[in-house]
Amino acid sequence: MPICTSCAASTPHLYTIYNSAYNFRLEQCTSCQAFADPYVEHDNLTLLLDLILLKRDVYRHLLYNRGLGARRAGDKPFRKDASISGDHVQGQQHYQSARWWLIVKLGFALICVDAFIRWTHISSNQPGDSSQIVTWNQAALTGFLRILVGCLFETAAFHAGVMLACYVVLKLVPSPTPPAPVSGIREQFRFSHVPLTLLYSSLTKLFLLFCLSIWRPDTTAKHQPAGGDAHAPLGPLHPNATTFSHPLVLRALALLDEDKLDRAWVVRNVLGGMAAGFGLRVVLDCHPVFTTMIILAGWLVKTAVANLVSGWVGTGLGGDDKAAGEMWLAYSIP
Incomplete structure (x- = not known):
């Protein structure tokens, strides 16, 4: 049964179709109106943008309501005390199988994107001429395939650790008992929602990492003036520009420099962990402390697997195998 995206209460229908699929009327929730x-x-573009922006309601729509909730005009009203027919049970099993198939397709696509992002990041930081354009050849293809397999094992380990932690948390935090109302999220929750939530949550991280892999900052200039003198004045500033001279402020701002702040690591681990925790908060309907513990458990399992496969992945990245494996490992683990 679908749920209301505003209050998470179970609702029999989401919209009513009249003459055609494009002629429908949205239904109101009986709990929040x-x-x-x-x-x-x-449309799908709006859903994708809201997923990147971490909107709570779009998670509820995609996880619980996608493909459900349609009612033809003239159908009999739904009664909660009605017996569940065999067709309804068969439809639920088909919907569950379709969700797992969606997890496989979406997971493979996002793993390929993640592998390409890591390959471009590691290849651009290999010793040598950093301005050289990375081209596809036999060695590059071998390195990409090794990174792809490493990402596959690492993602599978992270999902396995998160699902195991979710099982433990749900056993320790039981659902509310009557007369306390039970959330529609808890009623319709299935463990297949967990990996699908993690995949949806990774869109924000992968989108920003993909942007960083395309528009990489120029690290060769080192912020030097055109004349080459590092101590030369920077030229006239804007009249309303803000300048800082306090040593503590200058040291704090220096931490944001490209040579000191690994933006890709921050996006992948800090922002990625926050996005995954937000998605699990929506699908599990529990306290943020528990979702934080679940993410930490998944990170521990992922770190262990990343350490195991780092040596094998590094042998196909070119250059010093040990240094390449350490680079992949540093980019992978929190």
Whole structure:
């Protein structure tokens, strides 16, 4: 049964179809009186943008309501005390199988994107001429395939650790008992929602990492003036520009320099962990402390697997195998 994206209460229908699939009316939630799921009439681009922006309602729509909630005009009203038919059970099993198939397809696509991002990052930081354009050859293809396999094992380990931690947390935190209301999220929750949530949450991280892999800063200039003198004045500033002279402020701002701050590591681990925790907070409907513990457990398993495969992955990246493996490991683990 679908749920309301605003209050998470179970609702029998999300919209009513009249003459055609494009002629429908959104249903109101009986609990909060808002539209049960406004994302029914939104296109895929809007859903993707809201996923990147970490909107709570779009998670509820994609995880619990996607492909459900349609009612033809003239159908009999739904009764909660009605017996569950065999067709309904068969439809739920088909929907569960379709969700696992979506996890496989989406997971493989995102792993390929992640492997390409890591390959470009590691290849651009190999010893040698940093301005040289990375080209595809036999060695590059071998390195990319090794990174792809490493990403596959690492992602599978992270998902396995998170699912195991979710199982433990759900056993320790039971659902509310009557007369306390039970959330529709807890009623409709399946463990297949967990890996799908992690994949949806990784879109924000992969989008920013992909942007960083395309628009990499020029590290050869080292922020020197055009004349080459590192101590030369920078020229006239804007009249309203803010300048800082306090040593503590200058040291704090220096931490944001490219040679001291690894932006890719911050996006992958800090922002990626926050996005995954937010997604699990939506799908598990529990306290943020538990989702933080779940993410930490997944990171521990992922770190162990990354250490195991780092040596094998590094042998196909060119240059010093040990240094390449350490570079891949430093980029992978928190």
